[in-house]
Amino acid sequence: MFPEEQKMVLGSIVILYFFFLFALSVYINKSSIKTYDDYNLASRNVSLFPIILTFVGTAVGGSTLLGFMENGYVLGMGQQWLNISLLVVGILMAFFLVKKIRKIGSKHRMVTIGDFTALRYGESARIPTVISILIAYCAITGMQFTAIATILNLTIGLSMTTGVVISWVLLTIKTYYGGLKSVIWQDAVHGTIQTVGVFLLFFATLIVAGDFSTISQ
Template identity: 70%
Template sequence: MFNGQEQTILGGLVIIYFLFLFGVSLYINHKSIKTYDDYNVAGRSVSIFPLILTFVGTAVGGSTLLGFMENGYKFGMGQQWLNFGLLLAGIIMLFFFVKKIRGYGEKYNMVTIADFTVLRFGEGARFPTVLSILIAYSAITGMQFVAIATILNLTIGLSITAGIIISWILLTLKTYFGGMKSVIWQDAFHGTIQTIGIFILFVVVIAVSGGWENISQSAAAINEGTHLSIFTISPKEVFVYLLTIGAYQFVRQDLWQRFWAAKNLKTATRGYWISITLAFLTGFFVIVIGVAGKYGLQMGEINPTLSYYEIIANVFNFPMVVVMIIALLATVISTADSFFMAGASSIVNDLIRPRLKVQDDKKLLFFSRMSVLFVSVFALLLALYIPQLVNLWVTGTAMLVSSLLAPVIFGLFWKGATKAGGAWAMWIGLIIAVGWQLAGHPFGIHPVFIGLPVSTVLVLVISLLTSEKNSVRTPEGEHI
């Protein structure tokens, strides 16, 4: 795709960009990270502008830009259901969840979802919550390693395996030193770049394609006009997206942490509202770009996995291609470090911190950074095991949804949910989903279609059977 000289230039710029981000992380580490809360929830003082962009930067990652565009190129506009699922979940989250999540976080100084599940369902909920978070977030972090590896493969000719390992090293170092403060401020920078870059690409591709009417005519000419309809997707596939990528928004630890990191509830709700709108528009544009690339640009037979690179090379000169590669890097990195922090904070906050006799900030900071290293290794192994972007995303979210979605929702909205009901639902939902995944989806049934219903039934039935024995009270003795 790129000649030797262009590969050298791109490779050099990629290295310089990573060194710049690493330098920013070191600077923030030296100037701003003094306490455990600084490292894990940015001191709970983030203002509206960086909050909006860190929401967007985290929501729009490598799977969105590369995976959505690839799926749009291969399957057409029906892939917008991935995007609709995210928007619907975001709206429900905004109107019914954010205030409750923020309230619990402020009252009990929460850092992770396990802080909530342990408060609500007791110590028996701690380990299944942490395990679910680690599996999901390591998978999604690994997904970003794959995305960066693809960039390195095209820019400097590295193999995908070597690229995964190099991206693992670079992102681990950056996150290790910077913590959540670095993540949020770099996300503000990355979110700006990626949003502007994707919008420019959308406008240019539509213009070069001759408009939507020309795209429609080209698709009809090769008997693929139906690919421009959003209804060319099976109901089963729609429900898989809704119950994994969509439903997982309710138990996204990185989202909960940003609600708690905002300086107040108004900032959290306003920032989230603007961000879900921007994220939806970005996802919509990306899928349309994939569709327009196939039917409007008429590039011939290409590898759909490389559709982003082929499209930018088709419509831009080399200097603009460089800009779009940087926009892609910004997109991937802004998601990877956020998920790093979400997984790592579960280890230090939920497994290590409760067992420390002396909980000084210096010791907690040390264990926070060690947790980043642990998550990075687990994510690396998953990236090497499942190197397909959307598959890795759906796999990780299915584990999280199957285990946590039902107990968390019932815990937030139903006082009758008991300790036994919540804990058993988490364990059984997770075990079934993981087992079904490892078994290779028997009978063609996705794990979420088994794990989530079982978890939902269990939390209801066991709570009703144990309502007198397992009433839930807060540390202050308050019944919730």
């Protein structure tokens, strides 16, 4: 898909970007991780702005850019109702629930969603919560691996299987070294790049196509 020179440039960018993320993990590990709460709970003191960006960096990923966009093109803009519902729920969560959940979590020293459901509904609720979370995150993690493998396949020609293995190794290493705090700040970087990139891509498409009517057709 890309000439060899472009593959080399794109591959170098991907490699350098990973080393940047790994260096950020190591820096955060050395500079601000002293306790269990620092590593596993980001010290319980992350402000709203990086939280928003980490949600963008996590939610606006492979399924959104590679999946919803194709569905919108093939099936029509009705597919965007899923995004609209997520937006509405996210706003309601941010304004009315996040602070309350944070206070309850700090008061009872909670770590997982299972801790919350166990407090609210009893210990018997913990196992169904864990199972549902595992099923959901198997799908989410699988989409992340596939998205990274797709990028590696398109840019430097790696097979999808090799790309999935590489993405698993790289994501595990950078998460292991930095903990939740590094993941949040890395996702903040991702969220910023993705947001700016999507708008730049939109305007670039307008310029190439000539006008919006051509894109609509």
